[in-house]
Amino acid sequence: LFAGTADFFYAADKLEILPPMRGHEIAFAGRSNVGKSSLINALTGRNALARTSHTPGRTQQLNFFDVGGGKLVLVDMPGYGYAAVEKAKVAAWTELIHSYLRGRANLARVYVLIDSRHGIKPNDAEVLDGLDKAAVSYQIVLTKSDALKKHEIQARLDATAAAIARRPAAYPEIILTSSRTDDGVTDLRASIARLLAE
Ligand code: GTP
Ligand code: MG
Numbered sequence: 510l511f512a513g514t515a516d517f518f519y520a521a522d523k524l525e526i527l528p529p530m531r532g533h534e535i536a537f538a539g540r541s542n543v544g545k546s547s548l549i550n551a552l553t554g555r556n557a558l559a560r561t562s563h564t565p566g567r568t569q570q571l572n573f574f575d576v577g578g579g580k581l582v583l584v585d586m587p588g589y590g591y592a593a594v595e596k597a598k599v600a601a602w603t604e605l606i607h608s609y610l611r612g613r614a615n616l617a618r619v620y621v622l623i624d625s626r627h628g629i630k631p632n633d634a635e636v637l638d639g640l641d642k643a644a645v646s647y648q649i650v651l652t653k654s655d656a657l658k659k660h661e662i663q664a665r666l667d668a669t670a671a672a673i674a675r676r677p678a679a680y681p682e683i684i685l686t687s688s689r690t691d692d693g694v695t696d697l698r699a700s701i702a703r704l705l706a707e
Contacts, residue, residue: 517574539586551686655692
């Protein structure tokens with residue numbers, strides 16, 4: 510699946526102009542700067558497919574990427590929880606994110622990225638609440654594992670597993686990744702392949 514081509518094909522900043530649904534869609538959600546765009550690049554093996562930045566708030570639209578010629582669409586979402594953006598803009602983003610997540614029939618799963626250094630923050634928990642309520646299947650992906658020591662990683666995995674244990678729409682397995690070292694990227698690809706085979 511990931512051996513072939515991956516191409517950007519659509520950017521939406523309004524729900525009314527989402528691309529037509531084709532194949533399975535998988536969305537990458539998470540706080541600003543958590544590493545969504547970087548992980549999409551690592552997954553597809555394309556350095557600059559999704560635009561990344563040191564400055565939070567880089568991705569401001571829903572960006573759609575085709576993988577494997579119509580088999581799979583990866584959606585890079587704008588991050589949430591970035592304080593330095595105007596209130597009106599935050600409201601517009603939140604609405605776009607939530608409506609997309611609730612209303613997209615071909616959305617197979619949302620990968621919710623959590624910075625492994627920080628764990629699940631209150632605004633992450635709010636997003637998870639929304640996904641649970643809407644019964645949108647999601648899975649937690651811990652990012653930036655390269656920034657932690659081994660024992661810190663285990664503690665973060667345990668705490669995260671405990672935090673999602675009673676969440677109805679959460680997939681129990683947590684995937685640990687680093688886009689910098691490519692750790693866990695193979696696991697994430699396998700997870701996606703299994704999902705598409707279901
Ligand atoms: P927004 O689009 O603003 O929501 O951010 P994003 O979640 O798409 O994050 P992005 O991929 O742009 O990465 C944000 C910053 O984190 C960049 O400076 C990346 O270099 C850094 N980063 C991403 N992945 C990793 C990782 O695995 N390890 C480390 N150490 N840094 C990473
Ligand atoms: Mg981004």
